[in-house]
Amino acid sequence: MTTDTIQRQYNEVIASHYDLDPQSVTGDTLDRAAEQIRKQQILELAAAPLCVYDVGMGTGMFLARLIAMAGDQIQPFGLDLSQKMIDCAYRKIPHLAAAVDTAANLDAHFPEQTFDLISTHFISGFVPLSVLAPKVWSRLEEGGYWSYLGATKQAYPNLQAAANNRFLRWMFGRPKLDLDSSVQSPANRQEVFDILERNGFVVRQCETFQPKLHFRDIDEFLDFGYYGGWLTPFIEAVGLHRASAFTRFLLNRMFFPMDDHHCVEIHLAQKVAR
Ligand SMILES: C[S@@+](CC[C@H](N)C(=O)[O-])C[C@H]1O[C@@H](n2cnc3c(N)ncnc32)[C@H](O)[C@@H]1O
Numbered sequence: 622m623t624t625d626t627i628q629r630q631y632n633e634v635i636a637s638h639y640d641l642d643p644q645s646v647t648g649d650t651l652d653r654a655a656e657q658i659r660k661q662q663i664l665e666l667a668a669a670p671l672c673v674y675d676v677g678m679g680t681g682m683f684l685a686r687l688i689a690m691a692g693d694q695i696q697p698f699g700l701d702l703s704q705k706m707i708d709c710a711y712r713k714i715p716h717l718a719a720a721v722d723t724a725a726n727l728d729a730h731f732p733e734q735t736f737d738l739i740s741t742h743f744i745s746g747f748v749p750l751s752v753l754a755p756k757v758w759s760r761l762e763e764g765g766y767w768s769y770l771g772a773t774k775q776a777y778p779n780l781q782a783a784a785n786n787r788f789l790r791w792m793f794g795r796p797k798l799d800l801d802s803s804v805q806s807p808a809n810r811q812e813v814f815d816i817l818e819r820n821g822f823v824v825r826q827c828e829t830f831q832p833k834l835h836f837r838d839i840d841e842f843l844d845f846g847y848y849g850g851w852l853t854p855f856i857e858a859v860g861l862h863r864a865s866a867f868t869r870f871l872l873n874r875m876f877f878p879m880d881d882h883h884c885v886e887i888h889l890a891q892k893v894a895r
Contacts, residue, residue, distance in 0.1 A: 622854045624702065624723055627747060630857065631703035635850035639680050640709065643845040646832050647682065647743070650885050654742065654768050655686045657826040657889040663738060663766055664691040674698040674736045674760065676727045676753070677744030681710030681717065683768075688714065698731055700724060702747075724748040728756040738766045745771035746806045750813065754820035761892045767822060770887040774801075774808050777834075779881040784855075788875070792868070793859045803855075813886045822890035834881045839864070839872045842879070 642648050658664065664671060664687070671694055675684050678699035687695045699719040701707050707719045720730045724741065725748050739757045750771070757767050783789060784798045807813050810829055817824055836842040846852035847862045856862050864872070 628702045630853045632705040636705035638848040670696045671737045673738045675740045681713045685713045740768040767890045775884040821895045826889040828887045830885045831882045836879045838877045
């Protein structure tokens, strides 16, 4: 999946739906990341306003949470590939400083600034954790924090099984799903730990969050997976969002209602001297 395709999907399909947050996975996960920051007392112990850089900031949901917790003690910076997502963030946070670019260039922006806290939330499916880690390290103050969260390949076991269903693959003319070549996300918690520690971070808090998902029918699944952004590249690749009424009827009979769960690693790590 090219960066241009991802950028188009966020600008044209996802940005206008993102904050609806079907099934509340984004909101509930960001609440947990904010809770890790509260427990670590990062906001209370800061001597001056905390410079926070949210990379792959989306519509600014996380920065808005921090500002709700600490008001003007937060100086917000953001980066995102999608101008439309950034426009939504500006509506929440008018004094935000933001740039449009890939997270792979996170170290090239706001050159005069170092940060007390950098967040990268739900973007390690687009830019690998191993690419993000040294760049996050280079832009943090000594002792600064990285709030990392992202899905692992253990997410959506039932949807993965459905995608590998023989009849479905025949219907959509698709080969077997090969997660290792199609998804950049880490395999599991251990892989996240290893990459953070190898890059000079000490994990202070971590949680594996497995929120339940329930799809009554294909339309509810598309609200989540296509318009909500969770699986847009996969759905677009097979044209599921444009399926005929007959195909939807068949899918509803064969696969829905469906229960599943997400799998998200939520880590708060601190930069230590190498
Ligand atoms: C799933 S959303 C997460 C948004 C936000 N971090 C949150 O937790 O709500 C992914 C975001 O990453 C952005 N994105 C995708 N690929 C990117 C890339 N290569 N570099 C920077 N941002 C990217 C998208 O535009 C989108 O805003």
